[in-house]
Amino acid sequence: MHGRRGALLVASALLVALGATGTAAVAAPDPNSRTLVAAAAPVSTAPVSTAPISTARVAVRASVNPAIVGERVTYRASLGTKGVRPVTLQVQRSGGWRDVLSGRSTASGAVALTPRPATTAGESTYRIIAPATRANGTALRALTTADIKQRVVGQSVRVTLASGVAVGESGAVTVQATPARPGREVTLREQRPSAGGGVSWAVVATSQQDRSGRALFTVKRPAAQQLRGYVSASGGAPLVASAAVSWPLPGALARVDVARTPDATVYDWVNWASPDDVFYTTDRSGNLVVVARTPKGDALRIDTFDPRTYAKVGASRSISLSGWSEWGGFYAGPDGHFYVLVGQLNEAQNDAIDVAAVRRYDPQWSLVGTATIKGGATQLFKGLWEPFGASAAHMALVGDRLVVHMGRGMYRTNDGLRHQSNFTFEVHVPTMAATTFDDAAGSIWKSPYVSHSFQTLVTTFESSLVLLDHGDAYPRALRMHVFKGYPSSRDFTAFDVMSFNGAAGDNATGTAITGLVSGPQGVLVVGNTVRHDDAPRGTFHRDERRNAFLLWVNPHTQNQRMQPLTQFSPAGADIVGHPRIAAVAQDRWAVIFNVERSGAHRTEYRLVDSAGQVHASASFAALYFPAGSEPLRLGSKIVWVGGDPKSDTGEAHLFGIDITDPARPSIR
Numbered sequence: 001m002h003g004r005r006g007a008l009l010v011a012s013a014l015l016v017a018l019g020a021t022g023t024a025a026v027a028a029p030d031p032n033s034r035t036l037v038a039a040a041a042p043v044s045t046a047p048v049s050t051a052p053i054s055t056a057r058v059a060v061r062a063s064v065n066p067a068i069v070g071e072r073v074t075y076r077a078s079l080g081t082k083g084v085r086p087v088t089l090q091v092q093r094s095g096g097w098r099d100v101l102s103g104r105s106t107a108s109g110a111v112a113l114t115p116r117p118a119t120t121a122g123e124s125t126y127r128i129i130a131p132a133t134r135a136n137g138t139a140l141r142a143l144t145t146a147d148i149k150q151r152v153v154g155q156s157v158r159v160t161l162a163s164g165v166a167v168g169e170s171g172a173v174t175v176q177a178t179p180a181r182p183g184r185e186v187t188l189r190e191q192r193p194s195a196g197g198g199v200s201w202a203v204v205a206t207s208q209q210d211r212s213g214r215a216l217f218t219v220k221r222p223a224a225q226q227l228r229g230y231v232s233a234s235g236g237a238p239l240v241a242s243a244a245v246s247w248p249l250p251g252a253l254a255r256v257d258v259a260r261t262p263d264a265t266v267y268d269w270v271n272w273a274s275p276d277d278v279f280y281t282t283d284r285s286g287n288l289v290v291v292a293r294t295p296k297g298d299a300l301r302i303d304t305f306d307p308r309t310y311a312k313v314g315a316s317r318s319i320s321l322s323g324w325s326e327w328g329g330f331y332a333g334p335d336g337h338f339y340v341l342v343g344q345l346n347e348a349q350n351d352a353i354d355v356a357a358v359r360r361y362d363p364q365w366s367l368v369g370t371a372t373i374k375g376g377a378t379q380l381f382k383g384l385w386e387p388f389g390a391s392a393a394h395m396a397l398v399g400d401r402l403v404v405h406m407g408r409g410m411y412r413t414n415d416g417l418r419h420q421s422n423f424t425f426e427v428h429v430p431t432m433a434a435t436t437f438d439d440a441a442g443s444i445w446k447s448p449y450v451s452h453s454f455q456t457l458v459t460t461f462e463s464s465l466v467l468l469d470h471g472d473a474y475p476r477a478l479r480m481h482v483f484k485g486y487p488s489s490r491d492f493t494a495f496d497v498m499s500f501n502g503a504a505g506d507n508a509t510g511t512a513i514t515g516l517v518s519g520p521q522g523v524l525v526v527g528n529t530v531r532h533d534d535a536p537r538g539t540f541h542r543d544e545r546r547n548a549f550l551l552w553v554n555p556h557t558q559n560q561r562m563q564p565l566t567q568f569s570p571a572g573a574d575i576v577g578h579p580r581i582a583a584v585a586q587d588r589w590a591v592i593f594n595v596e597r598s599g600a601h602r603t604e605y606r607l608v609d610s611a612g613q614v615h616a617s618a619s620f621a622a623l624y625f626p627a628g629s630e631p632l633r634l635g636s637k638i639v640w641v642g643g644d645p646k647s648d649t650g651e652a653h654l655f656g657i658d659i660t661d662p663a664r665p666s667i668r
Contacts, residue, residue: 058145060128066151066179068237070117077128077145079109083135089113092125092147105130117236118152125149153179157242159188159229165221165247167600167622173217175229175242180213185232188217190225191244201228221247249644250623251603251667252653253637254310259292259301261643261652262628264594266392266514266578271507272407272454273392273470273514278641280632281332284363287313288634288654290641291330291338298322300330300340302365307634310654317365324357328388328406331395335429336363339395339402343387349411351376356387358395358404358427358434369432371402377436379423380449383411390420394516396458398465401487402427405458405467422453422469426487437490446490448481450474452505457516461523461555468497468525470513473504476536478513478525482555495558497525497551501532501540510542514627515581517589519610525551526579526591531570544570548579548593548604552612563612565591566604573597578627581608582638584662588615590638592657594625601625601645607662616663623655623667636660 063074075089085105090097101115111128118124130143158176165171175186186209189201204227207215215229229242260277268274277293288305300319305312321327321342328341338361346355354372362368375384391407408423424437424447437447452472459466465486469479477496484491500509510530517524528546533539548565568574577594584590584607591606603623607616624645631640637656644651658666 058143060126060145060148062126062148062150064179064235065148066153067118068155068179068181068235069119069121069152071235071237072114072117073150074112074114075126075128075148076113077111079105079111079130079143081105081109081130081135081140081143083107083109083138083140085130085133085135085140087111087113087128087130089115090127090129092127097127100126121152121154123149123151155179155231155237155240157229157231157240159227159242159245161227161245161247163248163252165250167221170218170220171247173219173227175207175215175217175231177209177213177215177229177231177240180209180211181231181234181237182209182211182213184209184234186215187230187232188215188219189228189230191227201230246644246647249653249655250620251655251657253639253656254305254654256290256303256305256310256641256652256654257312257316258290258303258641258652259294261641261650262626264577264626264628264645266580266627267454267512269390271472271509272390273512275327275329275388275392276629277327278629279330279332280629280634280639280641281338282307282632282634284336288632288639293321293327297325297327305654319361319365326387328356328393328404329395331397331402333397333402335397337361337368338363338365339397341388341393341395341404341406343384345387346375346383346385349375349383349385351383355384356404356406356425358402358432360429360432369429371427371432371434373425373434373436377423377425378438379421379436379447380438381410381413381419381421384408384423385411385418391422391453391456394456394458396460396465397429398460398486400429402429403458403465405456407453407456420452422448422450422456424448424456424467446492448492448494450479452507454509455513457513457525459516459518459523461518464555466516466518466523466555468513468516470509470511472500472507472509476500476502476504476506476509478511478551480553480555484556493558497553497560498529498562499532499535501535501538506540508542510540510544510546512546512578514578515591515630517581517583517610519587519589521587521609521611522552522554524581524589524608524610524612525553526565526581527551528576528578528593541570545572545574546576548576548591550591550606550608550612550614552610561612563614565593565606565614566595577625580625580627580630582631582633584633584638584659588662590631590657590659590662590665592625592631592638594627599646603657605657605665607665616665618665620657620667625655633659 060077067073089101105111128145132142160174162171187206188204192202194200205217226244233239262278279291281289290303302317324342326343331339340359343356355375356373358371360369386409389409393406450469450471451474453469455470457468465483467481477499481492481494513527515526528548530541530544550563553560575596579593601624603620603625605618626642639656
């Protein structure tokens with residue numbers, strides 16, 4: 001009985017718990033020492049002193065598993081024998097075993113062997129052997145530990161920044177290291193300019209990893225900043241840094257893959273408008289559809305996104321614009337069809353060639369018809385040599401008539417110059433036959449003519465067609481044409497809703513109009529402008545800062561009212577961008593525009609009705625709104641595509657303002 005009791009004591013010293021069958025159980029990992037005990041085979045119960053363990057397998061532990069490439073790993077075992085004896089760490093290679101490192105046990109039988117760190121990731125099998133020997137006059141038979149599988153992995157660091165943190169506010173930063181090494185030092189660093197035009201990474205804060213490998217920081221967000229997390233060198237594992245990250249762009253819902261991002265302005269040439277290149281609509285499933293002209297201008301790319309996750313749905317679709325060098329725009333009709341306006345230059349002033357074309361596509365993007373306008377068409381004056389010239393065309397479907405209101409470069413006149421004016425035509429959708437308003441009215445004096453029309457907008461009010469032109473000459477004003485009873489009647493009234501200082505043909509008017517919508521109480525015009533004292537003659541404050549405005553007009557009574565949306569100092573630091581307007585609820589529209597101050601951007605929001613009343617205002621710091629596309633209501637958000645104005649990576653994001661309650665918008 002004495003000998004058997006001694007054997008049990010030895011077994012307990014092996015740090016392996018024996019099950020009922022006599023097989024060693026696996027010990028749980030120790031989270032503090034990060035050691036792993038390998039499974040052990042049955043152990044002999046003979047007393048060590050009288051019956052040495054010959055081929056018994058005892059447990060071997062690794063100080064870390066998995067280990068990091070370059071990190072030192074110590075393999076430990078308790079042999080259960082008394083006396084110093086030689087030991088060897090071996091690794092399995094090609095079905096055999098190769099010696100890695102030799103050493104000696106302690107007098108108590110403890111073994112600790114630390115080989116050179118692994119230089120590559122992978123998995124290897126190790127064991128420790130103790131050859132037969134004599135110690136203190138006692139014969140010790142050969143002994144082999146159980147095998148242990150050791151993994152070696154690369155280390156990684158990832159930085160996560162809290163969303164919805166405005167400039168100047170404090171936000172949470174998480175640095176996650178893998179594999180975890182509790183207590184290992186972590187520093188958070190920010191990019192700063194250094195001497196000579198370079199950059200350096202300065203320490204912002206220092207912490208330590210917790211058991212999960214995380215380090216948490218709270219820092220204040222500056223206007224522009226990139227951050228990195230650094231995990232210090234430790235235990236042979238080298239210093240490692242995360243990728244540089246920037247604070248999430250305020251209001252960004254997701255990164256999206258689209259053909260291009262919208263321009264920063266609508267009036268790309270300062271004095272006159274340019275067509276949008278990016279448009280939004282929804283399909284029959286409620287998905288968001290982004291239609292964008294490719295940077296080369298030779299195709300349209302259509303991308304579809306899930307309205308809940310903003311993940312891309314299916315593959316991109318491409319619609320060729322080959323053969324049409326001039327871009328007019330895109331319109332999603334209420335009939336479920338899509339209308340694409342294109343054209344070509346007519347340098348030879350050829351009356352017979354097709355200069356402008358409307359291509360009609362069904363909901364599956366199959367071309368179902370094309371309407372064309374010849375070079376010799378007239379509107380008071382003859383000819384189109386440059387379709388859509390110096391203006392942005394717009395379209396509206398009224399019953400079965402698609403109205404196209406656009407600018408054009410005309411044929412040369414008697415003074416030898418090619419002047420610009422507006423041009424309007426309609427397409428009978430069932431037949432796709434195009435007719436100019438000159439022809440439809442039966443008289444050139446009944447066409448809605450404006451010379452130097454730098455913006456051409458169209459909408460309807462009650463039973464009337466409403467056209468709005470930004471005129472630089474004849475008139476130098478915003479001119480509204482109202483066709484009551486269109487399309488059965490061609491009679492119209494014309495009146496001005498804003499006059500500009502300066503002489504006819506100055507080009508610069510200090511004003512931009514960027515949206516026209518209609519509601520039950522009237523039509524709304526949005527834009528920005530300098531002061532125009534005593535228009536049309538008087539001081540023209542050409543170089544002052546502009547302010548955003550909302551103009552209400554009743555097309556039938558010609559009553560009108562100007563409502564300033566901003567009142568910044570004419571010589572101040574605030575630069576107002578071009579406002580856009582989009583429906584968000586019954587008789588409610590959101591007017592959205594960017595304001596830049598000292599390089600920092602913010603987005604302004606105004607909730608208005610069709611009587612020109614402002615019901616709510618909000619300002620979103622650091623949120624950037626590029627004006628080159630008209631936002632769209634998508635569920636509980638109003639959305640648009642944009643990028644980071646301080647980055648040249650070209651990354652596109654889908655931005656959104658939550659308008660669950662349009663009077664209390666939010667981006668958080």
